[in-house]
Amino acid sequence: MSGSSSGPIRRSASVRRLVAIGVTLIVLLSPFLWLLQMSFKSNDLILQFPPPLIFTPTPQNYTSLWQGAFPASFVNSLMSASFSTALALILGVPAAYALSRWAGRGKHALSFAILVTRMAPPIAFTIPFFLFYRWIGLLDTVTGLVLVYTSFNLPLVIWMMQPFFETVPRSLEEAALVDGAPTRVVFLEIVLPMVAPGLAATAILCFLYAWNDFFFALILTRTNARTAPVAVVNFMNYEGWEWGKIAAGGSLVMAPVLIFSLAVRRYLVSGLTAGAVKG
Amino acid sequence: MSGRGLVDAERRRFNRWALAPSLIVLFMIAGLPAIYLVVTSLTPFQLVNPGSSTDFSSPLRNYRLLPDDPRFVNSLWVQAKLSFWGVLFQVLLGMLLALLLHTQSRVVEFARTFFLIPMVLPPIVVAIIWKLIYTPDISPLYYAAGLLNITMPSLTSSVDFALTAIIIADTWEWLPFTFLMVLAALQTIPDEFSEAALVDGANRLQIFFYITLPFITPILVISGMFRLIDSVKAFPLVFLLTGGGPGSVTEVTNYYAYLLAFDFNEIGYSSSVTIVMLLLVVAVSLGVVWMGRRREAMA
Numbered sequence: 001m002s003g004s005s006s007g008p009i010r011r012s013a014s015v016r017r018l019v020a021i022g023v024t025l026i027v028l029l030s031p032f033l034w035l036l037q038m039s040f041k042s043n044d045l046i047l048q049f050p051p052p053l054i055f056t057p058t059p060q061n062y063t064s065l066w067q068g069a070f071p072a073s074f075v076n077s078l079m080s081a082s083f084s085t086a087l088a089l090i091l092g093v094p095a096a097y098a099l100s101r102w103a104g105r106g107k108h109a110l111s112f113a114i115l116v117t118r119m120a121p122p123i124a125f126t127i128p129f130f131l132f133y134r135w136i137g138l139l140d141t142v143t144g145l146v147l148v149y150t151s152f153n154l155p156l157v158i159w160m161m162q163p164f165f166e167t168v169p170r171s172l173e174e175a176a177l178v179d180g181a182p183t184r185v186v187f188l189e190i191v192l193p194m195v196a197p198g199l200a201a202t203a204i205l206c207f208l209y210a211w212n213d214f215f216f217a218l219i220l221t222r223t224n225a226r227t228a229p230v231a232v233v234n235f236m237n238y239e240g241w242e243w244g245k246i247a248a249g250g251s252l253v254m255a256p257v258l259i260f261s262l263a264v265r266r267y268l269v270s271g272l273t274a275g276a277v278k279g
Numbered sequence: 280m281s282g283r284g285l286v287d288a289e290r291r292r293f294n295r296w297a298l299a300p301s302l303i304v305l306f307m308i309a310g311l312p313a314i315y316l317v318v319t320s321l322t323p324f325q326l327v328n329p330g331s332s333t334d335f336s337s338p339l340r341n342y343r344l345l346p347d348d349p350r351f352v353n354s355l356w357v358q359a360k361l362s363f364w365g366v367l368f369q370v371l372l373g374m375l376l377a378l379l380l381h382t383q384s385r386v387v388e389f390a391r392t393f394f395l396i397p398m399v400l401p402p403i404v405v406a407i408i409w410k411l412i413y414t415p416d417i418s419p420l421y422y423a424a425g426l427l428n429i430t431m432p433s434l435t436s437s438v439d440f441a442l443t444a445i446i447i448a449d450t451w452e453w454l455p456f457t458f459l460m461v462l463a464a465l466q467t468i469p470d471e472f473s474e475a476a477l478v479d480g481a482n483r484l485q486i487f488f489y490i491t492l493p494f495i496t497p498i499l500v501i502s503g504m505f506r507l508i509d510s511v512k513a514f515p516l517v518f519l520l521t522g523g524g525p526g527s528v529t530e531v532t533n534y535y536a537y538l539l540a541f542d543f544n545e546i547g548y549s550s551s552v553t554i555v556m557l558l559l560v561v562a563v564s565l566g567v568v569w570m571g572r573r574r575e576a577m578a
Contacts (some may be wrong), residue, residue: 021379031451032396032417035408051423091304096296102294105514112568117309121512123536124553127319127546128312146388151308154301183293212401214515219541229403233519236410243417250407254400261399262392269503 022123030239034221046243061248070249073231077253080142080227081210084149088206091150092157093199097187099158100165114155125151130219140222148220156209157202164198167192201264208257228253313551320554324547325545331547341551349554352511353527354535360530361446362510369449370503373457374495380458381465391462398455406519413520435520441529445516452516453509457502464498465491504567508560532556 038046040057065071099107129148130139138144168191176186192199217227226234232249235242321338324331345351376394380387397405413435415421424431434444473486481489514533517523523530523538530538532552539549 031408091301095301098294098297119508124557128315214403250404276403
């Protein structure tokens with residue numbers, strides 16, 4: 001890195017710095033762009049070196065994905081991510097509100113327990129869930145995935161929503177309470193609308209975490225409930241090395257993530273650190 | 280006075296109803312599995328042998344086997360190497376990137392978003408991206424090396440380079456995380472400090488070492504520890520790029536536990552490996568919480 005990068009004073013960017021930023025960005029994103037351009041190439045073109053700078057993009061990889069079993073796995077991913085998000089929000093949002101208004105002892109212990117749930121390696125949950133699902137017949141079902149995903153999304157909701165509730169002035173609630181409104185009504189009609197942006201950000205993060213999962217789906221599903229990330233990897237194992245299809249599948253899996261996460265980038269850090277650090 | 284008491288009672292009732300469902304569900308989908316994991320780790324449970332799931336005749340057998348299992352010891356060592364180098368590079372490069380992008384400019388603010396892309400990609404897509412880069416037939420990297428007359432070994436199947444290949448991919452994926460955290464810290468440094476130092480004749484390097492670095496050190500440590508915790512979860516990269524190989528060069532503890540449970544059907548033994556991993560994660564998490572509190576107390 002150049003020496004000019006260490007200037008702590010905020011001033012308008014120099015041309016040298018802008019060039020350095022541009023070059024870094026291109027270098028950093030090149031592996032990602034390589035996947036993207038590959039998804040629009042035929043298999044012959046993929047193996048051709050030097051790679052042609054200009055080529056006619058073909059949608060053939062995407063259309064052949066569309067005709068195969070891939071759309072079904074895409075729907076599985078959508079359903080398991082959406083349902084677990086909904087479940088985590090319905091359960092977690094009232095809990096986060098209660099916790100944010102609760103000064104009692106045990107709050108720190110509870111917070112730590114929730115943090116550990118977020119931090120635990122997935123395999124710690126996979127073994128018990130696998131055995132339990134095998135026993136009650138939830139292996140390879142979307143319901144099974146929804147439950148597993150809720151195990152990490154519910155703590156996320158409780159963590160992320162608390163700071164949002166803390167920003168709602170208590171005087172507002174107290175006025176309504178004095179007028180005789182029950183807490184339930186105050187919560188639903190006064191507090192909840194005020195934290196709508198936080199609610200949206202939390203929902204999107206939940207969706208993304210569930211959508212991004214590979215490990216749970218790899219172990220807990222076979223064919224019926226197979227999610228898109230697992231389906232893409234299966235192209236490598238069973239259908240020979242169809243690079244174009246793999247690249248197209250990968251691009252499709254990342255498409256919703258890119259769109260959504262850019263919308264909530266302000267909250268990405270607090271989500272990742274489970275709220276232990278205010279980003 | 281009694282009206283106030285009524286409101287309080289009503290509020291407490293609401294709190295109970297708001298918290299109870301979450302706590303019950305959390306207990307069922309996180310607490311019970313954790314307990315079950317501990318219980319299984321005390322048995323020699325193998326999937327092919329159902330009776331073994333309730334055999335508590337020698338509860339600590341698995342844990343006694345661990346220190347003498349060369350694959351387990353090796354996996355801890357591999358994990359330590361992966362975590363150390365990965366976290367080091369992520370913190371260093373993330374800091375440099377943050378310093379580079381810490382400037383007031385609309386264009387740069389817009390560009391920041393694109394630097395976050397590697398981190399938000401699904402981990403399995405990151406693994407696919409690097410699989411493409413590391414596969415000689417289709418990789419621009421190998422083509423470029425060929426142009427320069429360098430014969431590159433197949434990185435992911437080489438004993439010397441396989442772990443490095445994973446560290447590179449892991450660093451690429453998580454660099455944006457440390458970048459984002461350091462950038463947030465940089466933006467809280469009051470301008471007056473460095474302005475005063477400039478007036479006193481300090482050069483850029485001095486300002487960095489005496490003002491910027493002390494200011495961002497806590498965030499460097501905290502972001503490093505978060506990465507440390509998450510580095511234990513590195514699965515998709517190992518799974519797709521090397522499969523733990525060649526031999527067990529890239530077999531991290533998480534991957535070994537996965538193989539034990541779902542390839543060798545040694546559920547009981549795998550559970551004990553997982554418990555050890557879980558304890559390590561809890562220890563580091565406690566450290567993070569403790570440091571976060573201390574920082575809050577200092578602020």
